[in-house]
Amino acid sequence: MMSSLQHLNPTVKGIRESAHSGLQSLAAHVTQEIAQGVQKPFKEVIDISSGDPHKAGMKPISFVRQVLAVCLHPELLGNKTLPLDVRLRAQRLLEVCDGGSVGSYTDSSGIPHVRQSIAEFIMRRDVGVHSHAKDVFISAGSQRGLMVILKLLASGEGDTQTGVLTPRPCPHTLPTLLDDAGVALVPYQLMEDRGWAVDLSELHHALKCGRGGCNPRAIYISNPGTPTGHVQDWESIEEVIRFAAAERLLLLVDEVYQDSVYGQGKEFISFKRVLFEMGKEYSGTVQMVSLHSLSSACMGECGLRAGYMELVNMDPEVTHFVDTMLCTDISSPVTGQLALDLMVNPPRPGDPSNDTYTQATLSQNAQQAHEFLNDLPGMSSQQAKGGIYLYPRLHLPSEIIEKAKELEVEACVLYCQMLLKEEGVFLGAGCQNGETTGKHYLRLCILVPADTLEEVLARLASFHLRLMDMCPYPDRGVKGRDIGDTL
Amino acid sequence: MMSSLQHLNPTVKGIRESAHSGLQSLAAHVTQEIAQGVQKPFKEVIDISSGDPHKAGMKPISFVRQVLAVCLHPELLGNKTLPLDVRLRAQRLLEVCDGGSVGSYTDSSGIPHVRQSIAEFIMRRDVGVHSHAKDVFISAGSQRGLMVILKLLASGEGDTQTGVLTPRPCPHTLPTLLDDAGVALVPYQLMEDRGWAVDLSELHHALKCGRGGCNPRAIYISNPGTPTGHVQDWESIEEVIRFAAAERLLLLVDEVYQDSVYGQGKEFISFKRVLFEMGKEYSGTVQMVSLHSLSSACMGECGLRAGYMELVNMDPEVTHFVDTMLCTDISSPVTGQLALDLMVNPPRPGDPSNDTYTQATLSQNAQQAHEFLNDLPGMSSQQAKGGIYLYPRLHLPSEIIEKAKELEVEACVLYCQMLLKEEGVFLGAGCQNGETTGKHYLRLCILVPADTLEEVLARLASFHLRLMDMCPYPDRGVKGRDIGDTL
Known part of the structure; x- marks a missing residue:
């Protein structure tokens, strides 16, 4: 039986606990509080910790969805409101499914x-x-x-x-x-x-x-x-x-x-x-x-x-x-x-459904977020050339680092927890990306609508500046309010 | 590197070779021969070795496909040719997808x-x-x-x-x-x-x-x-x-x-x-x-x-x-x-899309196949009460069993190979179901259209009777033509 951990597969028991699932639970908890009417300074949690563009509001490519809809319900092959190339492609794909069914x-x-x-x-x-x-x-x-x-x-x-x-x-x-x-x-x-x-x-x-x-x-x-x-x-x-x-x-x-x-x-x-x-x-x-x-x-x-x-x-x-x-x-x-x-094998130029993907959003978001983050004190970001993430470094005040030690969490995780609670922004913590060098990083997905990114950056700046103000750089020797207040 | 099997995960190397994949390759080969114009006494291979009802020609439930089509392409929410309960259900399901997208x-x-x-x-x-x-x-x-x-x-x-x-x-x-x-x-x-x-x-x-x-x-x-x-x-x-x-x-x-x-x-x-x-x-x-x-x-x-x-x-x-x-x-x-x-949570009686499933096909097929198989010499079938398979026993002539030994395959696999080549019918071999007792079985999925089952049974009988004729029961001591001819 599996009545205790004792007899479980040792490899499975060796799977490390992901800090991400802890933050996910926290995000779910905050969302639930909002639903229950608890007053927060934000209306909803924005999660850009992972690459999940549709969740963040990016739109799917219509051609893809139309073809799949026809494949699922082949009666739509006769629906002339759907573009011809959609119906032809669906017909071709149904031919390569056994029994002509995606089932x-x-x-x-x-x-x-x-x-x-x-x-x-x-x-x-x-x-x-x-x-x-x-x-x-x-x-x-x-x-x-x-x-x-x-x-x-x-x-x-x-x-x-x-x-x-x-x-x-x-x-x-x-x-x-x-x-x-x-x-x-x-x-x-x-x-x-x-x-x-x-x-x-x-x-x-x-x-x-x-x-x-x-x-x-x-x-x-x-x-x-x-x-x-x-x-x-x-x-x-x-x-x-x-x-x-x-x-x-x-x-x-x-x-x-x-x-x-x-x-x-x-x-x-x-x-x-x-x-x-x-x-x-x-x-x-x-x-x-x-x-x-x-x-x-x-x-x-x-x-x-x-x-x-x-x-x-x-x-x-x-x-x-x-x-x-x-x-x-x-x-x-x-x-x-x-x-x-x-x-x-996307539609070609000239095909009815040539709603090709534009990299403009990604490129603009990357540039905007990069500049914005580098302007914040205690934050530095490398310029991304591809992919869908930024991975800025955090230069955290010693108070945060000590508090994290006390709470037995990574400092980047503590930062993400506080950001989630105070501003409803869910970013990834660098320790999830295998950071073990004592440096602190954040992970944010930039494949999101431009206005979502703006909202995230505004909330992040608000939190970050507050944190920096209350926990100034150690060498300045000024003490802010106890960060335990927000936990 | 993985340049040789030597360094592969020993558990993976221990995965037994399924006789099924061998038969699948043979079925694909026969199908390809037909496509290339090789003359066969049948027009196509019928595969009822596994439970794959749509492949065998069973129709999907329209309600399911319509709802999924709308979920993939939400513009169809406004399509009034689709039943109201379809659109309402799709709308409800889209609400439970993050970002309102199945993506x-x-x-x-x-x-x-x-x-x-x-x-x-x-x-x-x-x-x-x-x-x-x-x-x-x-x-x-x-x-x-x-x-x-x-x-x-x-x-x-x-x-x-x-x-x-x-x-x-x-x-x-x-x-x-x-x-x-x-x-x-x-x-x-x-x-x-x-x-x-x-x-x-x-x-x-x-x-x-x-x-x-x-x-x-x-x-x-x-x-x-x-x-x-x-x-x-x-x-x-x-x-x-x-x-x-x-x-x-x-x-x-x-x-x-x-x-x-x-x-x-x-x-x-x-x-x-x-x-x-x-x-x-x-x-x-x-x-x-x-x-x-x-x-x-x-x-x-x-x-x-x-x-x-x-x-x-x-x-x-x-x-x-x-x-x-x-x-x-x-x-x-x-x-x-x-x-x-x-x-x-299917549609309820009275809902527009109440195309409920009928077990009639399955029940009739089970009865028909059971009786048919039991009427064949050297074949006996238990009556199925549920599920989608029959699992009749084969009483094979000693020639087949000896030939199988010579070819180093299980006798039930040899039977299935011959049936596939001679009649284009692909059934499962009992040894794939863990048979290790020296008895021989076939596996056939009965969740198929009635006419498909009829065709399968006719071809199976034709092959089986031929085999029994050429390889009579050992106690009759008569020798038929060499079964190697068909291999």
């Missing part, structure tokens, strides 16, 4: 037609580098795909336990995932003062440290960087590939925000494209998994749960087990799979 | 409103026995929920390895799942001659045998039985509960076909209902997980991927880890979650 199972690795569409998309993106549908695996979100790979890698214990080199900071969902897979997290530091660039000597340093306690077998890279907003250039990618090749590490490349590079003079370059320009010595040997997702900036269809991974240079015997493990999910959600087809 | 993430354990709907459904079903939304966990299919529980249970190795008492025959997806979780399968035999009933002495026998090699900590029960079609009565359920209580086993109850009991005088009785009539001694202590699914007979929405489990008497500390593990999926597909709400 049928699909192959565990995805609908063959969609896998083919994805492979063709990758080839176009990578200027002709070959991609094969058989190497593309669809899953219920990119996180599920990553989990399958991590589970395959997991083995050993103590200094033989599989380790994964992981950026610091990393996506806030990653540490829990590594724990769940039973894999050790080996951090490598990103360079804040260089806009969070990847640094080769840090990779070597991390690998060396990691090898003392585990067996590092893979390196995780997020490009564009979550939550840093860094976009790697060709040279940096080449450097990482050479490193992985020399050290025989599997490359786990999170490229889910490949559609959202907005920094001036920046473009998205895939690891695969660089790999295949490095010559056969690399392109024929370096093993790589590249992840993409329907929760990308352009689509933002997080709730439909679909993503894919492309495996490069993977042994067919290993690929076989990827398939076997996806089989235990039976199949991925069909509406999500069909939406993936629309993501990689 | 937003939900809580990892599901949308609170849907969990509440499910709890209310369970209370109505169990004639008032309390159910709480906090004990209901939604996942991307019931299989995902089950996997989370199995992963929690998994620990130890050798004779301390967690074991799960598992019916023989069991659902064909279960053995792989147990392997993937790293849990040992301890079979208990169901009683074929009593319509595949659960037998108490078999449970004791299995437990005793199991304890020699592992640590059995749970018992899996499928009711209505997959693939047996058995429906447990009150006494049988009580017996199993007493057994689980005495032996301190967690009850894992697969009740996904609770909506499809059609045997005369039979009704579905939930384990929970019985448990709560057995008095506090049981209802306050026996730990239970009950599974239900959107892939149920009535909905058949397999492709939308949603299911739920209700936890009974689970320690809150353990429940916490259920939540933690579901968190690694981030959230379940939203369209599926909304469809669950429609499943547990």
